[in-house]
Each structure stands twice: as C-alpha cells, then as structure tokens.
Amino acid sequence: MARITGIHVNGKHHAIDADAEASLLSVLRDQIGLTGTKFGCGEGQCRACTVLAEGKPIHSCLTSVGEAADKQITTIEGLAKDGKLHPVQQAFLDAEAFQCGYCTSGMIMTAVALLDRNPDPDEKTIRQFMQGNICRCGTYPRIIDAIRRAAAAMKKS
Amino acid sequence: MNKGSIPVTVIEPERYELRESPFYHFEIDRRDFIKLMGGGVAVFLLLPKALAQESGRRGFGFNEPLPQNIGAWLHIGEDGAVTVYTGKAEMGQNIRTSLTQAVAEELHVKVGAIQLVMGDTQLTPFDMGTFGSRTTPTMNKQLRRVAAVARNVLVELAAKRWNVSSADLVAVNGVVRERNGSRTVDYAELAQGQTLARAVVENEPLTPASEWTVAGTSVPKVNGRAFMTGEHLFPSDIRRPGMMFGKIVRPASYGATLTSLDDRKARAMPGVTVVREGDFVGVVAPSEFEAARAAAAIRAEWKSIPQPSNAELFDYLKSHAEQGRADYEAGSMKEGLASAAHRLSATYTIAYIQHAPLEPRAAVAEWQNDKLTVWTGSQRPFGVQEELEQAFHLTKDNCRVIVPDTGGAYGGKHTGECAIEAARLARAVGRPVKLVWTREEEFTWAYFRPAGVIEINSGVGADGLLTAWEFHNYNSGAAAIRTPYDVPNQLIQFHPVNSPLRQGSYRALAATANHFARESHMDDLAHLASMDPLDFRLKNLKSERLKFAFTAAATAFGWKTRKPPKGHGFGIGGGFEKGGYVATCAEVAVDPSNGNVHVLRVTTAFDCGAVVNPDGLRNQIVGANIMGLGGALFEAIEFSNGRITNGTFAQYRVPRFSDVPEIQPVLIDRKDQPSAGAGETPICGLAPAIGNAIFNATGKRIRSMPLVPHGLKA
Numbered sequence: 001m002a003r004i005t006g007i008h009v010n011g012k013h014h015a016i017d018a019d020a021e022a023s024l025l026s027v028l029r030d031q032i033g034l035t036g037t038k039f040g041c042g043e044g045q046c047r048a049c050t051v052l053a054e055g056k057p058i059h060s061c062l063t064s065v066g067e068a069a070d071k072q073i074t075t076i077e078g079l080a081k082d083g084k085l086h087p088v089q090q091a092f093l094d095a096e097a098f099q100c101g102y103c104t105s106g107m108i109m110t111a112v113a114l115l116d117r118n119p120d121p122d123e124k125t126i127r128q129f130m131q132g133n134i135c136r137c138g139t140y141p142r143i144i145d146a147i148r149r150a151a152a153a154m155k156k157s
Numbered sequence: 158m159n160k161g162s163i164p165v166t167v168i169e170p171e172r173y174e175l176r177e178s179p180f181y182h183f184e185i186d187r188r189d190f191i192k193l194m195g196g197g198v199a200v201f202l203l204l205p206k207a208l209a210q211e212s213g214r215r216g217f218g219f220n221e222p223l224p225q226n227i228g229a230w231l232h233i234g235e236d237g238a239v240t241v242y243t244g245k246a247e248m249g250q251n252i253r254t255s256l257t258q259a260v261a262e263e264l265h266v267k268v269g270a271i272q273l274v275m276g277d278t279q280l281t282p283f284d285m286g287t288f289g290s291r292t293t294p295t296m297n298k299q300l301r302r303v304a305a306v307a308r309n310v311l312v313e314l315a316a317k318r319w320n321v322s323s324a325d326l327v328a329v330n331g332v333v334r335e336r337n338g339s340r341t342v343d344y345a346e347l348a349q350g351q352t353l354a355r356a357v358v359e360n361e362p363l364t365p366a367s368e369w370t371v372a373g374t375s376v377p378k379v380n381g382r383a384f385m386t387g388e389h390l391f392p393s394d395i396r397r398p399g400m401m402f403g404k405i406v407r408p409a410s411y412g413a414t415l416t417s418l419d420d421r422k423a424r425a426m427p428g429v430t431v432v433r434e435g436d437f438v439g440v441v442a443p444s445e446f447e448a449a450r451a452a453a454a455i456r457a458e459w460k461s462i463p464q465p466s467n468a469e470l471f472d473y474l475k476s477h478a479e480q481g482r483a484d485y486e487a488g489s490m491k492e493g494l495a496s497a498a499h500r501l502s503a504t505y506t507i508a509y510i511q512h513a514p515l516e517p518r519a520a521v522a523e524w525q526n527d528k529l530t531v532w533t534g535s536q537r538p539f540g541v542q543e544e545l546e547q548a549f550h551l552t553k554d555n556c557r558v559i560v561p562d563t564g565g566a567y568g569g570k571h572t573g574e575c576a577i578e579a580a581r582l583a584r585a586v587g588r589p590v591k592l593v594w595t596r597e598e599e600f601t602w603a604y605f606r607p608a609g610v611i612e613i614n615s616g617v618g619a620d621g622l623l624t625a626w627e628f629h630n631y632n633s634g635a636a637a638i639r640t641p642y643d644v645p646n647q648l649i650q651f652h653p654v655n656s657p658l659r660q661g662s663y664r665a666l667a668a669t670a671n672h673f674a675r676e677s678h679m680d681d682l683a684h685l686a687s688m689d690p691l692d693f694r695l696k697n698l699k700s701e702r703l704k705f706a707f708t709a710a711a712t713a714f715g716w717k718t719r720k721p722p723k724g725h726g727f728g729i730g731g732g733f734e735k736g737g738y739v740a741t742c743a744e745v746a747v748d749p750s751n752g753n754v755h756v757l758r759v760t761t762a763f764d765c766g767a768v769v770n771p772d773g774l775r776n777q778i779v780g781a782n783i784m785g786l787g788g789a790l791f792e793a794i795e796f797s798n799g800r801i802t803n804g805t806f807a808q809y810r811v812p813r814f815s816d817v818p819e820i821q822p823v824l825i826d827r828k829d830q831p832s833a834g835a836g837e838t839p840i841c842g843l844a845p846a847i848g849n850a851i852f853n854a855t856g857k858r859i860r861s862m863p864l865v866p867h868g869l870k871a
Contacts, residue, residue: 018444019444019447021446022444022446023445023446026446029394035387035391035394038391038515040515041806042595043806046515046596048515075387076387077388085385089385090385093382096377096378096381098381098384099249099250100516100563100565101249101384101389102391102515104385105387108385127814127817130814131813131815133814134515136512136514136565136567137784138779138780138781138782138784138812139776139780140783140813141779141817144814
C-alpha cells in the first residue's frame with residue numbers, strides 16, 4: 001500500500017507516515033496535531049472539516065492524504081499571522097457568531113474562501129455559499145453578519 | 158427494551174424530572190486540598206442537606222476536615238489568582254461566561270481575572286448534571302453567594318491588618334481600600350500566608366439585579382478567541398502519549414445478539430487488537446484509518462429480534478401505554494364539557510428526533526495501573542463517573558472524568574456509553590485509546606427525543622372562556638404538561654410507555670411536544686369561538702408575566718398592525734416552562750404550486766427574570782428557534798426492524814442557512830425577578846406558531862410534529 005511521507009500545511013512541510021488512503025482530516029489531527037479542523041459527519045454533509053487546498057475549500061474528511069500530498073493546505077491554525085487574527089476570525093469573535101464553537105473552524109475556512117472569490121457578497125450569496133456548513137446551535141444569522149463585517153474590514157485594509 | 162446491546166444503561170434522570178440531589182461525600186481531603194491549592198482564601202458553598210451537620214461551623218482552617226456536600230468553591234491564591242470550581246459543564250450555552258460574570262459581580266474583580274474549572278470529577282464538587290435549565294437559577298446564585306463571602310473575608314483581613322472596622326473599608330476592582338483614607342491593599346497581598354476557609358450558608362447578601370454592573374451586561378465569551386484559532390481542545394481533540402484509536406463493531410439491529418465472529422483478517426493486520434467481551438466487539442489500531450479498516454474486515458453474524466417500525470409507531474405507543482397517573486385534576490370534566498358552547502377533541506403526534514450535536518460522542522480513556530481517567534463530552538460528568546465505576550468496579554478515587562468544553566449536547570449527552578467503550582478498549586490494550594463515534598453511530602446508538610401521542614378534549618363557553626381541558630400525553634413526557642390557561646375543569650395525565658427506541662432528554666424535552674399540542678388546540682378553539690388567537694389567549698390567562706410576553710411578541714411582530722399577504726399566514730404560540738415565559742409569533746409563506754412552506758419571520762419574547770447576559774441570551778433565543786425549526790418542520794427519525802433508516806446528514810435534514818428566517822428576539826428584563834435558565838424554554842413557542850401560521854394561510858390544520866416533512870400536501 002502506498003505510503004505518504006510528507007504534506008504541506010500552513011506554509012510548512014510536515015513529515016508524516018500515513019496510508020495514502022487515510023483521510024487528510026485524520027492526518028492533520030492525529031499526526032500533525034492540528035486539531036482545530038473538526039470531524040462532524042464523514043459524509044461531506046456538514047463541512048466542519050473544511051480546509052483550503054490551494055485556496056479552494058475541501059472536505060478534509062473525504063479527501064485522502066494521497067490526493068492532498070502535492071497541494072498547499074491551509075487550516076484554521078494557519079489564518080492568524082503573528083498573533084493577529086485574520087479579519088474573518090476577528091469578525092466571528094466580534095459578532096460572537098458561535099455558541100459551542102465546534103462548527104466555527106469550518107465556517108471560518110469556508111467564509112475565507114468565499115471572500116477570496118467575492119469580496120463583497122450579498123446575503124443571498126453568503127447563504128448559498130455557506131449552505132453546506134451545519135451549525136447545530138443555530139448561529140447562522142450571526143455568521144452571515146460576521147461575514148459581512150469581515151468583508152467590510154477587508155475592503156478597508 | 159432495545160437496550161440489550163448497549164454495555165451499560167442508566168435511567169435518564171431528566172425524563173421524570175428528578176429534582177433531588179443525592180447526598181454526597183466530597184472527595185478531596187485537606188492534605189490534597191493544600192497540595193492542590195497552596196495557601197490563600199477558600200470559600201465553600203454548602204448545600205442545604207449539609208447545613209444540619211455544619212451549623213455553628215462557619216469558619217474553619219485548611220487543617221480541619223473539609224465539610225461534606227459542597228456545591229462549589231472559590232479559591233483566591235497567594236498570587237491573587239481567582240479560581241472557581243463547579244461541576245457544571247459548558248457545551249455552548251455560555252455558562253462559563255455567565256458564571257464568571259456572577260463571580261466578578263460579587264467579588265469585585267475583572268472578568269478576565271477569574272478562571273473557572275468545570276466538570277472535572279477530581280477537582281470540582283459533585284454536581285448532578287448540566288440540564289433542566291438549572292445552572293442560572295442555582296449555580297449562578299450559589300457562586301454569587303460564594304464570591305460575596307470571599308469579598309467580605311478579604312475586607313475583614315484588611316480590617317484586621319489596619320486595625321479598623323470593616324465598615325470603613327470597601328472592595329473595588331481587586332483591591333480593598335479605606336473609604337476615607339489612602340491605604341489600599343490588593344487581594345493577592347491579603348491572601349498571602351493565609352490558609353483560611355469559610356463555608357457559605359443560605360441567605361448571604363447578594364447585590365440586587367438593579368445594582369449589577371458586570372452581571373446583566375453583554376460580556377463576550379470568556380475564552381472566545383480559542384474557538385477562532387482552533388486552539389480550544391474539545392473532548393474529541395484530546396491526545397495522550399502513546400494513544401491508539403478505537404472502533405466498535407455494532408450489532409446489525411437493536412437488541413441483536415452475536416452468533417458468530419470471524420476476526421482473522423483484522424487480527425492479521427499490523428498493530429491491530431480485536432477486543433471481544435460477550436456481544437461487545439471492538440478494535441484498537443495505531444490510527445483511525447487502520448481501526449476503521451480493521452473493523453470493516455470483521456465478519457459478524459447477528460441474530461435479530463422483531464421490532465416495531467415508525468409506520469406503526471403511534472398505534473404502538475397508545476397500545477403499550479401504562480396506566481397514566483393524574484398529574485393534575487380539578488373540577489369535573491363532565492360538567493365542564495356540558496357547559497361548553499364549543500367542544501373539540503383532537504390527537505397530535507410527535508416523532509422521535511435526534512440531537513445531532515456536531516461533535517459526536519467522543520472519549521479518550523487512559524488507565525494507569527487500576528486508575529482510570531476519561532476525557533469525554535458529557536452533561537453529567539459525575540453520572541459518567543458513576544457508570545464507569547459500575548462498569549469496571551472502581552472506587553471514586555480511581556475513576557476520574559474530565560469534561561472539556563463540549564461541541565453541543567442539547568440534552569443528548571447525559572450518558573457515558575462512549576466513555577465506557579473507550580475504557581474497555583484501553584484496558585484491553587494497556588494504552589490510552591480515543592474513540593469518536595461516527596455520525597451514523599450517533600444517529601443510531603445515541604438516544605432520541607421521545608416520540609409521543611397527545612390527546613386533548615376541551616370545551617369553551619359562549620363567552621370565550623375555557624370550561625374544560627383534558628390532556629393525555631403518551632410517552633413524550635410530562636414537562637410543561639399543565640396548561641397555563643385558567644380552566645376550572647381539568648384532567649391532565651402522562652402515560653409512560655416502554656419506548657421502542659432508546660429515548661432521553663432533549664432541549665426543553667417534552668415541553669416542545671406539550672406546547673405544540675396545547676397551543677395548536679388553543680388556536681382551533683379561538684377559531685371556534687370566533688376570536689383573534691392572541692385575544693383568546695389573553696382572555697384565558699391569569700399569569701401577568703405570560704400575558705406580557707404574548708403582548709410583547711405580538712407588538713414587536715405587528716400581529717394587529719400588519720396583515721399577512723395572500724398565501725402567507727401569521728401564527729402565535731407560547732407558554733411557561735423552567736421559570737421562563739415565552740411567546741413566539743411566526744409568518745409563513747405557502748407555495749400553492751408545490752406545497753413548500755417557508756418560515757419568513759419569527760419574533761420571540763422571553764422573560765427569564767433578571768437577564769444575566771443580554772447578548773448571550775439573544776444568541777440562545779435565536780439558536781433555540783433555529784434548532785426548533787428542524788423539529789417543527791422536517792426532522793423525524795425513521796426506523797424499521799431495529800434499524801435507523803435515515804441516519805446520515807444526507808438523509809436526516811437539519812436546519813441550514815437557507816432555512817433561516819428573520820428572527821427577532823425580544824428580551825423582557827425583569828430585574829425584580831430571580832434569573833431563570835434560558836437555553837431551553839425559548840424553543841417552545843416556535844412549532845405551534847408555525848403550525849398556526851400554516852392554518853392561517855391555508856385553513857389546513859396539521860397535528861403532527863414535524864409539520865411538513867415533505868411539504869404541504871393538497
């Protein structure tokens with residue numbers, strides 16, 4: 001069976017030893033110790049496990065580490081720079097757009113991808129793009145608000 | 158009845174509203190306490206049962222035996238660090254913040270200076286569990302008492318130091334200073350060299366809500382940043398040195414027994430251990446991938462037993478009901494119905510639903526010799542500890558449960574099955590083991606919110622006053638079973654059933670079902686009496702607070718000032734539960750071409766006494782409504798032959814971004830009333846408000862929850 005010995009995460013190369021078919025999510029969490037990315041369903045339905053591969057949001061639970069090995073992966077841990085939160089993180093914090101916080105990493109990563117494509121999304125666009133992300137605590141309206149705040153903050157800077 | 162394949166079961170405490178806390182011996186002895194804490198000042202809260210023994214012993218040193226039956230305690234270290242210990246657990250309801258506010262309010266320190274240690278059976282005093290909206294009315298009040306006493310102790314220490322009267326001193330922002338002098342001393346300095354402990358009894362003075370400066374304000378979540386960066390460690394994020402990964406081989410159906418097992422392939426895999434104890438089969442492997450692969454390679458044969466399906470569920474519940482007990486009886490139903498101008502009998506049905514917290518059940522178990530430590534997500538850390546003690550014949554000293562702030566629970570994480578499974582696997586391999594349930598396991602092997610059948614028989618007089626109210630709930634539960642309306646003739650009964658599916662608590666539990674049935678029925682009665690549904694409710698209510706909530710919701714919503722456009726409808730519903738008064742108005746639009754129902758607008762007015770954290774409360778009210786949308790509109794567990802047939806997020810629809818209406822929370826801040834819990838009750842008004850709005854839009858009355866799992870049929 002093919003083994004994968006390294007992946008690129010948050011700008012760094014990490015030595016690993018994993019079966020190529022193992023999920024990217026399990027390798028991130030269990031081998032590299034980046035537990036900010038969450039398991040929610042394993043069926044690509046909740047997006048708690050969202051990470052960026054070359055800037056594109058993917059389900060790390062359904063992506064094998066073999067598929068991810070030649071890509072630049074960004075996780076929630078890679079967003080803040082020098083202790084300063086990414087504008088999307090800051091907006092989620094300011095809007096208190098979370099309750100238990102378990103969906104938050106996936107929400108933030110998906111929102112980062114959205115604002116990268118569309119720096120000024122309207123509410124309908126936000127809802128459509130975020131449709132795959134589940135928040136069981138029901139903080140959706142605050143998440144929409146946070147994404148708008150982040151868009152405004154990013155436009156300014 | 159289908160609990161056979163689950164290793165250990167417990168009676169779900171909330172279902173029958175267990176209120177009494179057990180008498181309990183506090184575990185840490187004084188030497189451990191000094192070792193753990195160092196010196197300083199400690200204040201212990203004594204629960205009422207301990208008072209008899211502890212009376213006359215309000216102050217004691219660290220070198221004396223600790224009192225028993227402690228509810229919580231607070232410690233101010235020699236460095237001034239304030240640490241508060243409570244057995245409550247945080248799972249998104251924001252009590253880590255609201256309890257911190259309570260302490261800050263009375264201790265007169267900044268919120269950021271306080272650390273809460275929660276849900277750790279070794280460090281925190283016994284707590285029955287975090288459920289029933291009890292944290293705010295009990296623990297919040299208790300911690301305020303504890304903090305107020307701690308502040309007084311510090312003031313006394315300063316008074317002694319300066320040889321002045323306590324009355325001449327004041328505590329402000331972590332410092333005691335003279336009212337009319339220049340001397341100041343901070344809490345750290347006062348705590349230095351002390352080993353002073355104080356026990357708090359009832360009736361310690363508290364700052365009234367009208368004078369709150371920290372409580373009552375929108376303090377942001379105290380550890381919020383850690384959730385933004387991924388640093389916060391949820392139970393499923395815990396990692397231990399040498400940790401392995403577990404996976405359970407589940408029975409083919411509920412109650413099935415194992416007849417044969419071929420695990421040769423799995424055993425041949427490197428690093429894999431197969432664990433079999435009776436019908437329990439699990440694997441342990443060096444990675445999650447290898448554990449899943451090994452479990453999949455096991456061939457197990459199961460003998461199934463006949464099981465009911467959801468197609469016959471409601472007949473089953475009625476035919477398997479035990480004799481109901483009269484929860485309440487008044488006057489004579491016969492006379493009440495005889496004097497009615499309009500009579501109505503109707504039956505309502507409630508489906509099983511799943512909590513589906515986004516973080517599934519997870520546990521990391523570690524044995525050191527005979528001592529077990531388990532990190533897990535639970536609303537009942539001490540309940541899980543007790544299950545582990547029983548399962549492995551451990552003493553309390555040898556069994557520690559730690560509950561990191563957890564990824565959602567909603568009443569669904571009361572039990573310890575995942576902790577027990579992880580501990581079994583860990584014991585078998587002699588290494589720490591992590592077990593995280595899959596979503597499918599969560600949908601199948603966790604427990605459900607009870608299904609139910611509710612029958613109402615009622616009468617209303619020509620004057621629009623209720624004359625008779627008979628209410629029977631089969632299985633779903635007795636929470637909020639009583640009507641808040643004033644009816645002279647009543648019979649209220651709860652009929653327990655041996656449920657075909659394993660069932661337990663849920664956000665507001667049976668109150669959602671009982672509110673749905675009652676408030677839908679009230680709407681029909683208003684229609685029969687030719688009255689506006691709001692006016693009809695107000696006319697039949699005596700509770701001023703509930704009347705106020707209905708009026709506040711209706712006013713903010715525009716109940717009387719706006720008219721629904723064609724194809725739209727307005728609905729209202731509300732009630733009283735767990736110390737809170739709620740009223741919700743909803744506007745729906747029904748698309749006649751396809752029967753799709755869209756909830757457009759929701760207004761919820763909520764009175765839970767003095768508001769502790771307005772922004773946190775808004776978050777809870779909106780969240781409760783969104784979670785409630787699922788149960789109201791489309792969530793229903795489907796099952797047949799002992800299997801769940803829609804146990805994935807692809808098949809079991811939960812509310813998503815596109816489902817979310819505009820939601821307006823209206824806070825009724827009653828500073829003259831004690832604070833009640835707020836995580837549950839705001840969910841109660843939504844389902845009937847939507848059902849009544851559908852009736853208003855279409856004239857069609859739907860008496861089942863969910864209302865429109867497949868759209869509105871013509």
